[in-house]
Amino acid sequence: MNVPFLDAGAINARYADQLKAAAARVIDSGRYILGEELAAFEKEFASYCGVQHAVGVGNGLDALSLILRGYKELGVLKEGDEVIVPGNTFIATILAITDNRLIPVPVEPDPVTFNIDPISVEAAIGPRTRAIMAVHLYGQLADMPRLAELASRHGLLLIEDAAQAHGAARELRKAGAFGDAAAFSFFPAKNLGALGDGGAVVTNNDDLLQRIHALRNYGSEVKYQHLYQGINSRLDEIQAAMLRVKLAHLDEDTRQRRRIALRYRELIRHPLVRLPEVSIEESHAWHLFVVRSAHRDALQKHLSTQGIQTLVHYPIPPHRQPAYASLQHVHLPLTEQLHKEVLSLPMGPTMSSDDVDRVIAACQSFERDA
Secondary structure: OOEOOOOHHHHHHOOHHHHHHHHHHHHHHOOOOOOHHHHHHHHHHHHHHOOOEEEEEOOHHHHHHHHHHHHHHOOOOOOOOEEEEEOOOOHHHHHHHHHOOOEEEEEOEOOOOOOEOHHHHHHHOOOOEEEEEEEOHHHOOOOHHHHHHHHHHHOOEEEEEOOOOOOOEEOOEEOOOOOOEEEEEOOOOOOOOOOOOOEEEEEOOHHHHHHHHHHOEOOEEEOOEEOOOOOEOOOOHHHHHHHHHHHOOHHHHHHHHHHHHHHHHHHOOEOOEEOOOOOOHHHOOOOOEEEEOOOHHHHHHHHHHOOEOOEOOOOOOHHHOHHHHHHOOOOOHHHHHHHHHEEEEOOOOOOOHHHHHHHHHHHHOOOOOO
16 A cells, blocks of 8 residues: 555654564563553653653553453452443453453444434433443544533443543643543554554552552562452563653654644545534544545545555444343444444544645545446
8 A cells, every 4th residue: 555554664664673672671671461661651651641640551442441450459449330432442442341351342433423422421421320431433532521510420330442542631731630440452553552462551550550550460569469360461571662762752643643634624524424523623632533435445445545545434333233132232322323424534643744745635635436
């Protein structure tokens, strides 16, 4: 492809010397798990998000799952409790819930932003509801003020799935600082991506912090003494060192993503291509730039012939996956329609102006019957 969907190699090449120096620092230290690099990154990332604590873990799914595990250990959640979650999300959001033997209650998105709809959330609250899990889809913050009011009024936990929203902000508050706890993924394609897998939990809750610190490390705070039935999910020292380098560049990368998104939104004008709408322009981190078309497959094929690589996020919603046959009764027509129509255009901080112009021209030249 002449315009790749995302060029992770080019992103990392910009500060290759810093990354290599960070890797060498870890190699020379002789400490590769739960060392100084992780402790420093946790402090820096917590400060960046505007919260008191961050805990580095193995990946984004573990981060979500460990939040719920932590609340179960605290007695706030128990097996069989319900968690309201957007139907329009990646399957990891649902996996974290069922992994903890909690019950996911998928609801429809807002038809404009595609994020979880507070009206749908309120309608789904029942006697077994104990939490709302809001996903900041594509890098746009969910309506956290309304969700926070709902959570407070009904005595519910509010958990952020911020896997796509590093750097998204509203009124100087960043993703991760709105709920009781938040989970981030550092998968290499994320806005803040490691050079392997990684994730983090952020929170202001000291008790939850203590549980997750132990749970990620075999349930242990002191070596060979195990308080909980934990797991092995620790952000490696070398990945923490890589992320410390890249965190310093995250805000500028986000500004570049916003410039690209603004250009797309100003210049793509096609009756068969519906552009994303933004509730607050400066809040979106633009992890993905997702258009919508009733002729999605034809549009994707056309763009491919023009040398433009695109992806579909996501082709099948979780409640229609074979893994969740138990949710086949769930009826979410808007979610299911979106999954037939969404298409993600190339987006990344290293895209050139020529790349952006080529994507725009290719979209503009789309003919349904071509």
